């Protein structure tokens with residue numbers, strides 16, 4: 068994108084998420100599933116730079132840019148239109164998105180971009196909306212969008228949009244293994260319903276709450292306890308749709324990952340490591356296995372969508 072007067076540029080950095088725990092209830096009348104989840108923001112980021120323009124547009128860069136739409140279906144574009152409409156703004160915005168979050172990987176990349184666009188355009192247009200109003204717009208855009216605004220570690224209920232920050236101590240080391248092709252979130256939810264109906268996955272939990280063991284491990288900063296408590300009800304569905312994920316999970320377990328699970332709706336798989344050196348061992352084993360398209364190391368928790376110095380180039 069053109070970079071005229073630097074003072075006109077605003078950049079927002081927004082993180083990916085993993086679900087440390089994801090409990091999925093039966094389908095609701097509106098087609099969504101009631102959840103109890105623990106969101107955790109990790110240091111894989113998208114950067115969105117915006118400047119005033121006559122209409123709303125987006126350019127996308129990064130290794131997976133060709134997988135991201137640049138029309139009105141892009142979640143950042145949808146967020147900008149929604150904010151303009153609700154705040155009565157007639158200005159437009161030119162957006163430049165640098166994607167570092169895997170696309171269609173279950174790490175809420177599109178949701179992150181929607182959150183980044185809300186924060187960036189809110190600033191650019193000086194809308195005067197308060198945090199609750201921005202949160203409500205975020206929830207309209209998608210179930211994962213409010214958490215991308217908040218970041219850190221938080222409990223999500225409802226369809227994932229009702230948040231309360233979790234008491235969490237310490238920094239955790241993660242290894243993220245990408246699968247090379249995406250999974251569709253609605254398809255993964257449909258698959259867990261199908262497996263449950265067929266008796267091939269456990270019944271939906273009757274008591275939808277997060278596990279006390281996991282919350283205790285987070286409070287104590289206990290990585291071993293956290294690794295043992297990681298769980299995801301959608302994992303069986305993601306593995307059913309992409310059976311190669313089982314092998315990826317077992318490679319990480321064999322090299323002593325404290326925990327291994329599919330992230331959200333997958334197919335990205337995440338492993339909890341003891342420390343940076345251990346993360347490197349896990350990453351090397353996964354890369355050597357040849358079964359994954361890319362491996363990255365990261366840490367969490369990190370903050371949600373926030374203004375940073377403009378990214379140039």
Ligand SMILES: C[C@](O)(CO)[C@H](O)COP(=O)(O)OP(=O)(O)OC[C@H]1O[C@@H](n2ccc(N)nc2=O)[C@H](O)[C@@H]1O
Nearest residue numbers: 098099100178209210211212226227252253256331332
């Ligand atoms: C798998 C997770 O990433 C876990 O945090 C989220 O639940 C997905 O959130 P998201 O991608 O923001 O999903 P949305 O854009 O709100 O919904 C997309 C589709 O996913 C399914 N969906 C999503 C959230 C939810 N609680 N129940 C669902 O069944 C629905 O089919 C919905 O039409």
Ligand SMILES: Nc1ncnc2c1ncn2[C@@H]1O[C@H](COP(=O)(O)OP(=O)(O)OP(=O)(O)O)[C@@H](O)[C@H]1O
Nearest residue numbers: 141142170171172173174175176177178180211252
């Ligand atoms: N700004 C965006 N960035 C990435 N994908 C987008 C964006 N806008 C729309 N999409 C579309 O959304 C689809 C899902 O991409 P996304 O990266 O959000 O998946 P995800 O991480 O699995 O989502 P979640 O974890 O929230 O279920 C992509 O296939 C892409 O076509």
